[in-house]
Amino acid sequence: GAVVSQHPSRVICKSGTSVKIECRSLDFQATTMFWYRQFPKQSLMLMATSNEGSKATYEQGVEKDKFLINHASLTLSTLTVTSAHPEDSSFYICSASPGWSNQPQHFGDGTRLSIL
């Protein structure tokens, strides 16, 4: 149980392109999902918290107009990297938890984004 699906797994595109990444909870409802970014050899960095039916909460230093988050249903959150540039190339990972309080988060397989 507690499966999180993330799509696509890899994107290679030209600078200036907008890229949408989907995160789905397959066997549970998730009112909250989390989006992380990880550069090579570095730790996970929380970018934003996605809340179903309301605005996302962004971490300090993350541009909300650059990284658009939509959490329109209890099983789907999307992250759109708008007008992507080479410095946005990274490994983007979502996570979700089946319920309240002490439940662990389960991660999607991640999306490797490469901007040429």
Added chain:
Amino acid sequence: QKEVEQNSGPLSVPEGAIASLNCTYSDRVSQSFFWYRQYSGKSPELIMSIYSNGDKEDGRFTAQLNKASQYVSLLIRDSQPSDSATYLCAVNSPNISSGSARQLTFGSGTQLTVLP
């Protein structure tokens, strides 16, 4: 500032040995503690959860929690080369809440190499 600290390693152990991974956390009211394994280029995978003081065993893995010392550890018995990965300690604190699911604070990870 809520912090979770781990030795970054690298930690090398011979095959068949016990690998010991350590983690300390700063928030005394933390309630839930998790160990994730992350292979290079992959997303984190949950391997252990622990919520109360003492030991919790699951196969070759044992998590140990000491809330008084604010210390959590992971022991891997009979280490195998396939255990070579980065191990992330994560802590869930009641004061960091985003909707229904609480945000995790991650350590920077310990890189483990099991030598054949």
